[in-house]
Amino acid sequence: MRISFFLFFFILLQSLPSLGASSQADDAFHRRDYVHAFTLYEQAALDGEASAQFMLGVLYENGWGTDKNPEKALDWYMKAAEQGHPDSLYNLGVMHFYGNGIPKDRNQGIAYYEEALTVQSSKAAEALGRMHLYGENGKKDPQKASFxxxxxxxxxxxxxxxxxxxxxxxxxxxKQDEYAGILMLIEAANKGVQKARDDIQRFERDNASTFQNYLKRKYNHTEPPYSWLAK
Structure with missing residues (x-):
């Protein structure tokens, strides 16, 4: 027990420099001090931290704080993806599917999206949904899109x-369901989706009626739908 206790603190102390570098890197990144962020992320990435490896990929892919280099971005995304990092798997999917700085390979992109689903990447699930909804892979499949x-x-x-x-x-x-669709639109608006808010306001302008009155009249729905307007 005593050996395990000291071993735990030894491992913790060993990890502190990396954790500190990553935290400082995040601060620098949010200040758009990308050169400093790059240096700090690189330190943490070389120590094996998946989130720092991902961010190093982002910096290389966009040319922030360093020269733009898709191949290096790919390499760092792959290192993070090997540790199950959701956004790295998603970004690998995007790079391959659309050929962002590398040869386009849609099958490989889809494979990365599907792998990202195993670690619950909502971005990958949405990408697959959009792909089937708009036929980005050559064929529309609305039912798969909804899934x-x-x-x-x-x-x-x-x-x-x-x-x-x-x-x-x-x-x-x-199956068409106006009431369910309206409630989803309201929920999206309340969660900050600007397009949903615009749709609601456009409806009200075109119909000279509030969404709330329409819902009450047609579906006997009386809950106030516009929580974002109260903020």
Whole structure:
């Protein structure tokens, strides 16, 4: 027990420099001091920290704080992905699917998206949903789109909730259900999706009626829907 106790603190102390560098790197990144952020992320990335490896990939991919280098971005994303980092797997999917700085390989991109689902990447689920909804891989499949968009929504992706709202309003890939679609649109608006807010305000302008009055009149729904307006 005593040996385990000291071993724990030895490991903790060994990790502190990396953790400190990563935290300082985040601060520098948010201040847009990308050169300093790059140096600190590199230190933590070389120590094996997945989140720092991911951020180093972001800096290389965009040319922030260093020369733009998609191949190095790919390499760091892959290092983080090997540790199951969700956003790294998603970014690998994006780079391959769209050919961002590397040869386009949509099958490889989809494979990375699907691997990202195993670590609950809502971004990857939304990407697959959009792909099937808009036919980005050559064929539209609205039913598969709804499956992936529901998955992304359950993992907290508000953009997917907005897309689902319109699918229910129009009956795309799902049974048309205006009431469910409206409630999803309201929920998306309340969670900060600007397009949802714009849609609601456009409806009210075009129909000279509030969404609340429409819901009450047609569906006997009386809950105030506009929580974002009260903020």
């Amino acid at each position: 992936y968009l529901w998955m992304a929504t359950e993992w907290g992706n508000t953009q997917s909730l907005y897309l689902l709202a319109h699918m229910y309003l129009k009956g795309i890939g799902v």
